[in-house]
Amino acid sequence: MSQVTLEIDGTKVQAEEGMTILEAARSVGISIPTLCHHDQLEPYGACRICTVEIEGRGRTNLVAACLYPVEQGLVVRTRSERVDKTRKVLLELMLAHAPDAPEMQELAREYGADKDRFDKESSFCILCGLCVRYCAEVKKNNAVGFVDRGTRREIVFIPEIASEVCWDCKECFPLCPTEALQASFLLTRALMSPSPSGKPESEK
Amino acid sequence: MPRINSATELEKLRKGILSGRDPDRPCITLCSGTACHASGSTEVAASIEEEIKKQGLSDKVDFRRTGCHGFCEKGPIIVIHPEKICYLQIEPKDVPEIVSQTIKEKKVVERLLYTDPATNEKIVHESEIPFYRNQERVVFGSNGEIDPANIEDYLALGGYSGLAKAVSQMTPEQVLEEVKKSNLRGRGGGGFPAGRKWEECRNASGDTKYVIVNADEGDPGAYMDRSLLEGNPHSVLEGLTIGAYAIGAHEGYIYVRQEYPLAVENVGIAIEQAEEYGFLGENILGSGFDFRIKVHRGAGAFVSGESSALMTAIEGKVGEPRPKYIHTAIKGVRDRPSCLNNVETWATVPLIINKGADWFAGLGTEGSKGTKIFSLVGKVNNTGLVEVPMGITLKDIIYGLGGGIPGGKKFKAVQTGGPSGGCIPEEQLDMQVDFDQLAKAGSMMGSGGMIVMDEDTCMVDVARYFLDFLSGESCGKCVPCREGIRQMLKILTNITRGEGREGDIERLEELSEVTRDASLCALGKTAANPVLSTIRYFRDEYEAHIKEKRCPAYVCKELISYYIDPEKCQGCMICFRQCPAEAIIGGKNQIHVIDQEKCTKCGTCFEVCPARFDAVRKLSGEPVPPPVAEEAREITRKSEAK
Numbered sequence: 122m123s124q125v126t127l128e129i130d131g132t133k134v135q136a137e138e139g140m141t142i143l144e145a146a147r148s149v150g151i152s153i154p155t156l157c158h159h160d161q162l163e164p165y166g167a168c169r170i171c172t173v174e175i176e177g178r179g180r181t182n183l184v185a186a187c188l189y190p191v192e193q194g195l196v197v198r199t200r201s202e203r204v205d206k207t208r209k210v211l212l213e214l215m216l217a218h219a220p221d222a223p224e225m226q227e228l229a230r231e232y233g234a235d236k237d238r239f240d241k242e243s244s245f246c247i248l249c250g251l252c253v254r255y256c257a258e259v260k261k262n263n264a265v266g267f268v269d270r271g272t273r274r275e276i277v278f279i280p281e282i283a284s285e286v287c288w289d290c291k292e293c294f295p296l297c298p299t300e301a302l303q304a305s306f307l308l309t310r311a312l313m314s315p316s317p318s319g320k321p322e323s324e325k
Numbered sequence: 326m327p328r329i330n331s332a333t334e335l336e337k338l339r340k341g342i343l344s345g346r347d348p349d350r351p352c353i354t355l356c357s358g359t360a361c362h363a364s365g366s367t368e369v370a371a372s373i374e375e376e377i378k379k380q381g382l383s384d385k386v387d388f389r390r391t392g393c394h395g396f397c398e399k400g401p402i403i404v405i406h407p408e409k410i411c412y413l414q415i416e417p418k419d420v421p422e423i424v425s426q427t428i429k430e431k432k433v434v435e436r437l438l439y440t441d442p443a444t445n446e447k448i449v450h451e452s453e454i455p456f457y458r459n460q461e462r463v464v465f466g467s468n469g470e471i472d473p474a475n476i477e478d479y480l481a482l483g484g485y486s487g488l489a490k491a492v493s494q495m496t497p498e499q500v501l502e503e504v505k506k507s508n509l510r511g512r513g514g515g516g517f518p519a520g521r522k523w524e525e526c527r528n529a530s531g532d533t534k535y536v537i538v539n540a541d542e543g544d545p546g547a548y549m550d551r552s553l554l555e556g557n558p559h560s561v562l563e564g565l566t567i568g569a570y571a572i573g574a575h576e577g578y579i580y581v582r583q584e585y586p587l588a589v590e591n592v593g594i595a596i597e598q599a600e601e602y603g604f605l606g607e608n609i610l611g612s613g614f615d616f617r618i619k620v621h622r623g624a625g626a627f628v629s630g631e632s633s634a635l636m637t638a639i640e641g642k643v644g645e646p647r648p649k650y651i652h653t654a655i656k657g658v659r660d661r662p663s664c665l666n667n668v669e670t671w672a673t674v675p676l677i678i679n680k681g682a683d684w685f686a687g688l689g690t691e692g693s694k695g696t697k698i699f700s701l702v703g704k705v706n707n708t709g710l711v712e713v714p715m716g717i718t719l720k721d722i723i724y725g726l727g728g729g730i731p732g733g734k735k736f737k738a739v740q741t742g743g744p745s746g747g748c749i750p751e752e753q754l755d756m757q758v759d760f761d762q763l764a765k766a767g768s769m770m771g772s773g774g775m776i777v778m779d780e781d782t783c784m785v786d787v788a789r790y791f792l793d794f795l796s797g798e799s800c801g802k803c804v805p806c807r808e809g810i811r812q813m814l815k816i817l818t819n820i821t822r823g824e825g826r827e828g829d830i831e832r833l834e835e836l837s838e839v840t841r842d843a844s845l846c847a848l849g850k851t852a853a854n855p856v857l858s859t860i861r862y863f864r865d866e867y868e869a870h871i872k873e874k875r876c877p878a879y880v881c882k883e884l885i886s887y888y889i890d891p892e893k894c895q896g897c898m899i900c901f902r903q904c905p906a907e908a909i910i911g912g913k914n915q916i917h918v919i920d921q922e923k924c925t926k927c928g929t930c931f932e933v934c935p936a937r938f939d940a941v942r943k944l945s946g947e948p949v950p951p952p953v954a955e956e957a958r959e960i961t962r963k964s965e966a967k
Contacts, residue, residue: 166648167803169843183842188648203842210839214808239812247804267643267801270626272811274801 127195142186142197143171153199154208154228156215156298157249158187162258168215168249170228172207174198183207205232213238215247219299245301248274252293252302262286265293276302278309328603330611332489335480342481351386351428352406353377354469355415358393358552359587360709361400365416366390369401372417376424386428389478392468392556395710396456399439404451404469411451412437442706442728456707459725461688461696464672465549465712468556473591476598479559485604487675491567492612500571500678501527507682508694509674513539513630513667513772514745515847516693516760522664526654527572529662534574536565537639537658537665540581540588541623541630544743545794547774549698549710550668554581554588557672558595562618564674566605569616572664577618580635584625592620627744627798631846632665633657634800645800646846667772669698689715693759697770703740703777706731713758720754723777734779737878738862742771744791744798745851747858748784767858769851783880784863785870789817791855799848806849809840813856821881825871830860875946882926885945889930891916891953893940896960900930900941916958921949 123138129146136145141164146153156168164187171186176196183203198204212234216225220236222245229236248267253276256262264282267274278287293302329335353373357366373388394402399413405427412423412434419437426432438447439454448454451469471478479485491500505520526534538561542550554561565577581588596618599605607615621639628634629644636658638644657663673695677685686694693715699722702708706728713722719739723729730736738748747768749756756762760770778787792814801807813836816829837853844850860867869875876884889900889909896914908924911917917940919930934941 166845169804169845172843184650185648185843185845189650207839207843210835211804211808211843214804214812217808217812240815242811248801248807250802270628270797270801271799272796272801272807272814274807 125191125193125195127191127193127197129197130199136191138191140191142173142175142184142189142191142195145191146186146197146199151199153186154231155187156224156247157251159251159255159296162251162254164188165250165254168211168247170208170211172204172211174201174204208232209234218242218247219245219301222299224298244275245299246276246305247299247301248276249298250276251296251298252276255293255296260286260290260292262290264290276305278305280309283309328601330603330608332486332493332610335485335489335610339480339483339486342477346481349407352389353386353423353428354389354391354404354406356392356394356400356402356469357390358397358400358468358555359548359585360393360397361402362587364400364414366401368417369403369415369420372420373424376420380421380424380429382424382428386424389472391471392473393552393710394451394469395460395462395465395552395712396454396707397709398707399709402451409450409452411439411449411454413439455728456709456711456726459717459721460712461714462712463676463688463696464560464669465553465698465710467560468552471557473556473558474594476559476595476602479557483679484559485563485602485675487678488563488566488570488604489610491570491678492610492614495678497527497571497573500567503682504571504674504677505682507677507685509670509677509685510693510760511666512669512673512697512770514742514769516770519666519670522652522654522666523568523572525652526574526662526664529655531662533576533661534572535658535661535663536569536572536574536577537635537663538565538577538579538581538671539630539632539635539665539667540579540585540592541635542582542668542772543627543630543798544772544774546702546776547700547743547772549700549773551582551585551588552710553668553672553698554585555591558588558592559599560672560675561592561668562595562599562605564671565618566609566616567674567678568664568666568671570614572662574664575615575617577616578621578639578658579618580621580623580629580639582625583622589620589622596620626800627794628800628846628848631848633846635665636663643800645802646848648845669773690757690759692761697758697773699773699775701727701775701777703775704730704734704779704782705777715759716757718755718757719749722758722775723754727777730777730779732779734781736777737780737782738778738784738787740768740776740778740787740855741774742769742854743774744795745769745848745854746771746774747854748778748787748862749858750862752862767861768854781878781880783821783876783878784859784866785817785876786821786878786880788855788859789814789821792817792852795848795852799852803843803845803849805840805843806845806852809836809844809849810852812836813840813853817856820867820870821876822883823870823874823881825867827871829871830864830867833860869946873946877945879943879945881945885926885943886921886949887919887924887926887928887930888942888944888949889917889919889934890940890942891918891958893938894960895938895940897935897938899933899935903929903933905929910952911958914960916953916960918952918958 153171155171157165166185166188172183173186209232216236217239256265265278268277401415403412403415509519510516626644629638631646634644634646688695696712696714698712711726740748796810796814799806837857840853879885894916901909901911906925908920931941
């Protein structure tokens, strides 16, 4: 792998070709906020909170740092008026779903996002896909997936698989930035086994 | 049919086909595209076949079902060769007369001709009808001549000579140079230079490369790719094969919507025929070049028309877009170099190779060369598909070809580019239509949809409609697109319901900016265009809705009321009887009054009130006048009073 030099927030950074801006920044201790990123998973680019400003090929652009590959001579600004404003609105859009999630409250303070800017939505989930991707990529179980598209998109546990593998795993729980997963999972469990203990028939 | 192994053999075959065809022999061509099919061309076809037999003409006249002729408003269309007499809106009952008069007696049936509304003159030939007269139908023109299921029709018109020229006389580099020189820009949306994309794909490392036809046209009101693929599938196959030769690809995909059954069927037939003749498969035309095409049917997601989503779908996964920071020409289907263009772009390629880049670049404007097919729909007299040189003005399209606005209504806007496009107002009708001018006006070329809107269209409602469409068609993966659209749609819906708040326009602008800047794919990046362009040109309509709770176009139900003018009402009982909500109070010779509490604003009374009375009015932003006192509702007619 050949090395490239780029500039992040005024600092010259050496990076390996094929790295993303996010990886290059973190390698020198420059932090870029993320919600849907996880080191063990393929970059996804859904929450867009890692949006940064780049200058390259003669123009200024906003890109997702978790996906954008480093280039020789690339100039990156992880904070700018445009970046901060974008992150603020993105947070406000997500806070309409999960106003009480600690991780997002912290980011909201940083970027001056108003959690009451938009009316509350019924689902807590921000569809970061961490549970879905962790289950698919790391656990190779595919017990939870997305259904539908657009504004109707949601996550759903597939009962046949979930009843087999979820009881002893639950590794996706701590990944969830909004705690929606627990609610959803508990609901699924409740629906699947009407017994008060919440345990499936086989475990009783 | 034996395989064709060289350009010379192809020419020999063509001569053979032509010599077997008597140019003076009568031929009835019937448009059998989807629009004409919907207006009954299948029944017309059956009666043509029957009538030819009945009148004993089976061996004296040919009958050909062709692709879309474009003038869908007036379908089903018949053109009779060699005179090229054009009959419109044909029904089965017209057929016996056509056969006995025009075929047998060589007489024109006047009543079936087009009548020019301006001069009231009858027009005999298709090419003289104003709708066609100012078109430049270089790509789309053959549609009306060809039976898409018969490769000989395409060959008779010079089909596959572009491919023969490319593989026998040109190196792949020369083909690429020709396309680059022509300045052909992709006709599917963004207008990216096709030659540059081809070159990037050609230069990308990797042994396996793909060329792809995007036939996932999904914009509401747009159907030019559909008509091309249905009507002239070989032109698309030929273009794709030339592209594959230039790029060095041996595998191609046609990604076509399952909802286009005729296109799926015709392209399948065409591939089989082309393989049989040696225009596809191994050692094409004896050149040593191999190329195969697979048809991939789309499962009905609009977003799969986005190139990276389309490629993901080809891989068998859910059609979701992926980041294109590395172009798909380098890393596309299965991470291999993949060159995607839409149907119209590929269909243009054989013409460029045949007639040369200079010919192509001689058409159009500085930045946008060639012609473009638009689907002209909405509130315009002549709806249909038109092919015009780039640079023609909007006015020439809408008034010259389209024949203006029906019903004496006033033009308000034209929406171009589908859900990613914008609305262009009257002040800009003189704009020369090309990629750059449309973008400058806040809209885009898109795949070429043009929806004309008249004064009865509410622009806030139009923006709401497109955002509603996108809210269901976004893949929903990234936050700015999914949530941005969700919130914009909420605001727009509130405004149309009279629940708009001060600051809504600014909120829409801010959400638009973030959706554009931060979304993952082009669907999200352009999703706000319908909002931004209507705010830009019709801000007053937004303000009327928000501040005065008034819909200037009288469209938004929550903001309008129906009212019967007591001075005009003749107590005729027509609206009284037809009101489905039983909201009209009245009797014979009694002034009718609408019970506003019961009224569902369906508009029936407005529609049915006889024009000579014109008593029902729509009100918006003003209170409904109090009803006439019950004792004063008796109508005394002047004649009775005497």
